[in-house]
Amino acid sequence: MPNPYFQFKRFTVYHDRCAMKVGTDGVLLGAWTDVSSSQQILDIGTGTGLIALMLAQRNVTAHITAIDIDEAAVEQAKENIAASPWKNRIEVRQQDVCNFSSNRLFDTIVSNPPYFNQSLKGPDSQRNTARHTDSLDSSDLFKKVAEILHPEGRFSIIIPSDQTDEIIRIAATYGLHPSRQTDVITRPGLPPKRALLAFQKAEEICFKDELVIELERHVYSEDYIALTRDFYLKM
Secondary structure, X not given: OOOOEEEXXXXXXXXXXXOOOOOHHHHHHHHHOOOOOOOEEEEEOOOOOHHHHHHHHHOOOOEEEEEEOOHHHHHHHHHHHHOOXXXXXXXXXXXXXXXXXXXXXXXXXXXXXXXXXXXXXOOOHHHHHHHOHHHOOHHHXXXXXXXXXXXXXXXXXXXXXXXXXXXXXXXXXXXOEEEEEEEEEOOOOOOOOEEEEEEEOOOOOOEEEEEEOEEEOOEEOHHHHHHHOOOOOOO
C-alpha cells in the first residue's frame, strides 16, 4: 500500500485523498518561485496544499490563499495546513478560478496546472479533473491571472517543455510576458522535460537558465540540492 503521506523537514503532506500526489513538479515550483517581497500570494489548484506550505515556509509574513475545484483535495489541504506551523497565514477555499474574485491584487500567483490536454483520459474522474485541461483552459487561466495580478507581481507555473512556446503566446494575448525561464533536465544530455516560467506585466528581456536534477541515478546535482535542501529530509 502506498504511503499516505510525504514527510518534509518542517511539515507533513497527506495525499491519500488527492488525485495528484506529492511530486517533483510541485516541489520544484514551490522552491523556485520568487516570494522574497510578496505579501499576498495565490495558489491556483492547490491540491494537497504542498506549494502553499512551501511558500509559507519561505516567506514568513505573506498571507496565502489556496484554491482548488476538487472537494476532497480542499479538505485534505485544510488538514495538512491545520497541522503545519503556518495555519494562521494560509486560507484554503473550494473555488473554480474562473469564478474567483478578490478585493485585493496578488504579488505572487502560482499554479501547477493540469496540462495533459492531448492525452487519453482514464476511468478516474477525480484524477482526470486534476490532469486534463477540459476544466481549466490555459487561456481562461491567463485571463484571470491578468485580472488579479498586481502590476508589479509575477505569475509562476511549471509545464511540459514542449508546451512552452504555446503558453508564452497565450500569455502575451493577456499582456503577460516571461521574465524568467528555467528548463528542467532530468539528466545531462537529455532534452528538457519541464519548464519553470515566471510571467509579469512589464515586457523585459527574459532570463533563461537550466536545472539538471540528477547527474546519475540517485546522484543529485549541486543546483538541485541547493534548491530543495530546505524541504527534502535527505538533501
